[in-house]
Amino acid sequence: MKKHCILFFLICCLTEYSYAQVTKAENSHELINQYAREYMESANDYAVVFSGLDQPKLINNIKSAYLRTKGYKELDDWGYETYNIESSANGKFDEGDLLYDGVVYPKISMRLDLYTDELMVLTPNITYRIVLDPGRVGYANFNGYHIIYVPSNANIKLPKGYYQQLYSGSSSVLRKESFSYNRQSENLVNWTRKYYICKDGISYNVKNKKAVLKVFKSHKKELERYIKDTGINFNDMESALPLVVEQYDKLTGK
Structure with missing residues (x-):
């Protein structure tokens, strides 16, 4: 079962971005409140984005797979495209624009987990990877992609989750990458990449x-x-x- 680190730990640890000196608190509750105030001041208008749950650890602490930069390709020994989880290109955060709760936040460091299907942002001190609430994500632009979240109750019948929107007009084109976990080998397997055409309220996997x-x-x-x-x-x-x-x-x- 996934275990998340609550924001309490984030607030308590982000002291290096606080500029007010912590005064003597009468009890732990006052100390926590003071850290919280200082964190909110240091995060400024970005505090709503950097509040949430830390990225959970995967089963057996295996390394996950993340959306790579558009155009990046790796080939196997036979010349077929592959995904090397151990590659240095996997797991990097990329800066971009994030529409969250109706507000655009520029230059946010983000990455998309292809196994857990979670979008996360990197905190200012590069310590925590905060998983965003997908229901509050309008879009995210990074790694050369325009990323949207399709909820389960969307008009278009698609599996819920994050998609790369490759074209948007009267019709649209969506792309989705994913992995599954094999308990026997204890590794991520079955890398899939699917393309959908959405036309007249219907989606087609092509x-x-x-x-x-x-x-x-x-x-x-x-x-x-x-x-x-x-x-x-x-x-x-x-x-x-x-x-x-x-x-x-x-x-x-x-």
Whole structure:
């Protein structure tokens, strides 16, 4: 079971960013309140973001997998794309803009856990990794992606969680990466990357050109011509899908 470190520990430990000297407190309750005031002052307008639960430790303290920078690829010995959890590229925080509780916070250090599906921010003293409440996340822009959270009660029927929004118009394109845990090997396994086209309130999981054209069968011929003329390569779904879906929106005038 996941165990979270409560904000109490965060407040008590973030003293290096406080500039007021702690005076003698009559009891522990006063001391905690004083640390809390100083933390809120040092965090300023960002305090609402840096308050929450610390990232839980994974089973057997294994290393997790995180969303990597857009365009970053690792290949195995056979030339197929792979994900190396032990790579130095895994787990890095990246600065970006965060819309949280309706307020945009710039230059926030963030990363997205692909196993727990949690978005977290790094505190100013680089000590705690605060897991954000997904219901309060409007969007997060980092690692070259625009990331949104789709709740379980969304109009579009999609598994709830964080998605990379690759295109947004009348139709939209979403991408999701994930891992699962194997108890026998005690490792993260089954790295998956799924792409969805959302059109007219319905989501379609697409894996190749044929599946994409089936979604847009009313304009299949026009899109086939567009794909051929522009040389779109569906081996790179991340680049191909936004172009084709945007062209569909233009053809339909939506």
